[in-house]
Amino acid sequence: MDRKFGNFFEKEFQNLAGAGLLRKMRTVTEMRGKTIVADGREYLAFASNNYLGLARDPRLADGAKKAIKKFGSGSTASRLVAGNLEIHDELERRTARFKNREACLVYPSGFQTNIGLFPALFGGQDIIVSDSKNHASMIAGAALSNARIEVYPHLDVEELERILGALPSRRMCAIATDSVFSMSGDVAPLDEITRLAKYHGAITMIDEAHATGVMGEGGRGCEAAFENLSEPVDIVMGTYSKALGSQGGFICGSEDLIKYLYNSSRAFLYTTGLAPAACGAAIAALDIIENDPEPLGRLRAAVSVCRAKLKENGFGLPPHETPIIPVIIGKEEEAVKVGDFLLEKGLLAPVMRYPTVERGRAMLRVSVSALHEEEDFDRLVGTLREARDRFRL
């Protein structure tokens, strides 16, 4: 190996380790629902996005098996070549109906959806106005687009209004935001955002990765949770990889938007279609969500119990009831110590550090699932209290 190449890594690892930012992957050998076995030990996990507990539901496994039996294990080609399977069309029809939109386009992952969307639609004559805490995939997609990017402070509607009012004329202006933020669990003020978009002639795009299956009536997403949007959101992105227990991403919107994307979105055109098994599992998840209110009811009850126990014990809470509950620690090294302490006690709540969150705002990202029970939250909150005392936080 070239010496400079070798030195590069050594230095980088030293820097990362010095800043408490060197990560190591844990190998999971069993997924048992709310618990997982990793590196030979069982942990009670508050770490997945499996909000409704569907990822190990036998009905999803059946959907995947049937899809493999009919279509095989891979889509074998780009959708526009020979990989557009009937099951892709079905998943798109079902998702469009679930999100109350004319049409839908499915991508192989959520990340790929966002990096496929922005550069296809926006270019040098356009402006993207983006919340400062938007997901990395939206930031990457916007950066690839060559559009001018304006960032407004997280959830700050006044600053968003100021920015929109000061923008020069352009071809298109888009306000882009997570609807539920992946680290803080905050919900974007879609009523205010759609009002400003209408007034300033902007279009709106929301990332519903953490809202789909979770928020609003029947889990249809955050839009359904707001009664008074000035106009419907123009572009609704989401994933099958979180509450829906499968894999893949999607865009829902007008027929024209979808037709345009499948003609021009490079991350869609030049990739193999989503695997049939993932489509089959996602359709089975939609069947459950549309017909069985129980998993969502259990999730909402679990979120309330977890929040109440954290509050009773003096932990701060985000204002919105979502399954993502950050426990802010602050310094990266301290957050790692708390995360390790929880692991010692058999609990997994992942430590989030820069660059996933701001420097000095390291946290444990507690995610709640419909599979958790009251005693699980007692154990979590009790262990967090012990850590707080031990490390004098």
Ligand SMILES: Cc1ncc(COP(=O)(O)O)c(C=O)c1O
């Ligand atoms: C807000 C948000 N958007 C997009 C993605 C990417 O989705 P996927 O994991 O399906 O690639 C994530 C994943 O963590 C996310 O949190």
